[in-house]
Amino acid sequence: MRTAYRVETVRAAEAALMARLPDGALMQRAAAGLAGACATILGRVYGARVVVLAGSGDNGGDALYAGARLARRGAGVSAVLLGARAHEGGLAALTRAGGRVADDPFAVLARADLVLDGITGIGGRGGLRPDAVPVVRAARGSDAVVVAVDLPSGVAADTGAVDGEAVRADATVTFGAYKPGLLVDPAREYAGAVRLVDIGLGPHLPSVPELEALQHADVARLLPVPRVESDKYRRGVVGVVAGSARYPGAAVLAVAGALRGGAGAVRYVGPAGQAVLARYPETLVHAGPPGRAGRVQAWAIGPGLGDTPGVDEVLESDVPVLVDADGLRLLDPAAVRARTAPTLLTPHAGEAAALLGVARDDVEARRLDAVRELAARYGATVLLKGSTTLVADPRGDLPVRVNPTGTGWLATAGSGDVLSGLAGSLLAAGLAARDAASAAAYLHGLAARRAARGAPVAAHDVADALPGAWRDVIG
Ligand SMILES: NC(=O)C1=CN([C@@H]2O[C@H](COP(=O)(O)OP(=O)(O)OC[C@H]3O[C@@H](n4cnc5c(N)ncnc54)[C@H](OP(=O)(O)O)[C@@H]3O)[C@@H](O)[C@H]2O)[C@@H](O)CC1
Numbered sequence: 001m002r003t004a005y006r007v008e009t010v011r012a013a014e015a016a017l018m019a020r021l022p023d024g025a026l027m028q029r030a031a032a033g034l035a036g037a038c039a040t041i042l043g044r045v046y047g048a049r050v051v052v053l054a055g056s057g058d059n060g061g062d063a064l065y066a067g068a069r070l071a072r073r074g075a076g077v078s079a080v081l082l083g084a085r086a087h088e089g090g091l092a093a094l095t096r097a098g099g100r101v102a103d104d105p106f107a108v109l110a111r112a113d114l115v116l117d118g119i120t121g122i123g124g125r126g127g128l129r130p131d132a133v134p135v136v137r138a139a140r141g142s143d144a145v146v147v148a149v150d151l152p153s154g155v156a157a158d159t160g161a162v163d164g165e166a167v168r169a170d171a172t173v174t175f176g177a178y179k180p181g182l183l184v185d186p187a188r189e190y191a192g193a194v195r196l197v198d199i200g201l202g203p204h205l206p207s208v209p210e211l212e213a214l215q216h217a218d219v220a221r222l223l224p225v226p227r228v229e230s231d232k233y234r235r236g237v238v239g240v241v242a243g244s245a246r247y248p249g250a251a252v253l254a255v256a257g258a259l260r261g262g263a264g265a266v267r268y269v270g271p272a273g274q275a276v277l278a279r280y281p282e283t284l285v286h287a288g289p290p291g292r293a294g295r296v297q298a299w300a301i302g303p304g305l306g307d308t309p310g311v312d313e314v315l316e317s318d319v320p321v322l323v324d325a326d327g328l329r330l331l332d333p334a335a336v337r338a339r340t341a342p343t344l345l346t347p348h349a350g351e352a353a354a355l356l357g358v359a360r361d362d363v364e365a366r367r368l369d370a371v372r373e374l375a376a377r378y379g380a381t382v383l384l385k386g387s388t389t390l391v392a393d394p395r396g397d398l399p400v401r402v403n404p405t406g407t408g409w410l411a412t413a414g415s416g417d418v419l420s421g422l423a424g425s426l427l428a429a430g431l432a433a434r435d436a437a438s439a440a441a442y443l444h445g446l447a448a449r450r451a452a453r454g455a456p457v458a459a460h461d462v463a464d465a466l467p468g469a470w471r472d473v474i475g
């Protein structure tokens with residue numbers, strides 16, 4: 001499990017740790033880890049040209065001390081001072097090691113092999129200040145590798161929002177713990193490859209993080225395993241209510257996902273039964289309405305539904321319900337809150353914006369806030385699809401889950417339908433809504449990567465790749 005903590009939590013843990021250590025020890029640990037990561041990136045430190053962009057705080061201190069370490073190993077290090085003041089100890093160490101303050105920032109940046117971004121870290125507020133913007137652009141425009149110290153300067157550590165300009169790094173070396181912005185877009189995209197340096201914070205961090213990202217082993221523990229005595233009903237039947245005369249394909253794709261999700265049987269309910277059977281003869285089909293279709297252990301409703309009714313009826317059932325796509329339109333918070341069984345909503349940013357009554361861009365810019373707000377408002381588990389898929393539980397004291405397997409190739413028509421069927425199937429197999437949602441997102445992203453291998457994929461390719469992704473996860 002990868003975890004991320006908010007700034008105030010990191011600061012409290014740092015304070016507790018610092019109280020037991022000599023002055024400056026923590027910054028030296030950070031600088032040593034940072035210099036080591038830079039040496040790995042550079043390959044050869046001796047003779048390398050390094051530029052340190054230093055702001056006025058401790059983030060600049062880390063960068064200057066790391067610069068001093070690299071200078072002692074033979075790198076040519078120049079500092080560009082961007083704040084009203086510079087970290088005194090760090091600047092003195094750099095100068096002692098043979099580094100110098102640049103007369104012309106643009107000249108040194110043009111020849112740099114590596115740029116250390118130490119403008120701001122967890123103390124930064126808002127985007128870059130005007131004096132930093134041209135310097136950062138010059139760094140980005142050069143051939144140098146840009147390494148962000150702790151966080152790319154200009155991104156919001158706690159939310160992943162980017163208000164204004166920020167550093168686009170090739171890599172970020174972060175200290176003690178991941179911060180939410182390193183895992184959530186848009187900030188995540190600015191961070192490049194993230195490396196965590198252990199500075200001994202672990203024992204001082206609380207057990208419940210702000211965010212968690214499941215890894216293979218975590219997902220493997222969640223996936224259902226059939227027992228010897230299992231039959232198809234004990235493994236769970238998932239009811240898929242999807243598709244319409246206009247969009248029969250959505251039904252086929254949702255069923256394709258559901259068949260790969262671990263339920264023992266898939267019951268399709270709706271007008272696209274023929275299309276579903278033609279592709280998947282193992283499906284049980286029923287024209288509807290859902291209440292007459294027979295018993296299921298979970299419903300997945302919404303993909304390609306158009307105006308077909310059925311959402312209200314399904315929400316009245318006493319089994320877990322996943323609502324997606326067209327099912328989310330006009331969704332009544334009171335009806336969802338009144339349910340006794342779990343509800344899982346799976347909007348993309350546009351649907352989430354409609355549910356919240358805000359603009360789509362607002363959701364994209366503040367994904368973490370949006371997913372939490374929806375979960376609270378509807379009393380439901382919410383999976384917010386997108387570049388970084390997030391899963392929030394209605395119990396606000398649980399960490400939000402962030403899916404690490406996503407890929408841009410998933411932004412293709414019908415891939416959400418596959419995800420709905422898959423997550424619905426995991427619900428029917430008995431997973432809690434939060435686990436079903438996060439395991440489904442994980443497998444779905446992995447399947448897309450396996451299917452794509454660098455080339456475009458169609459939604460049905462993703463469905464076909466799910467068994468391979470599942471095998472990969474259970475190892
Ligand atoms: N604590 C620890 O034990 C350890 C901490 N460590 C390190 O310390 C970092 C946190 O250091 P920090 O608290 O000094 O904050 P930091 O991010 O350097 O910025 C502070 C100053 O920047 C300014 N400023 C604000 N916004 C700005 C903007 N948009 N653009 C430009 N400038 C802006 C503002 O000053 P102002 O100019 O307003 O006077 C503010 O005071 C942390 O990320 C990690 O790297 C590690 O060494 C491990 C041990």
Ligand SMILES: [K+]
Pocket residue numbers: 059117118119120121148149150151152153
């Ligand atoms: K930084």
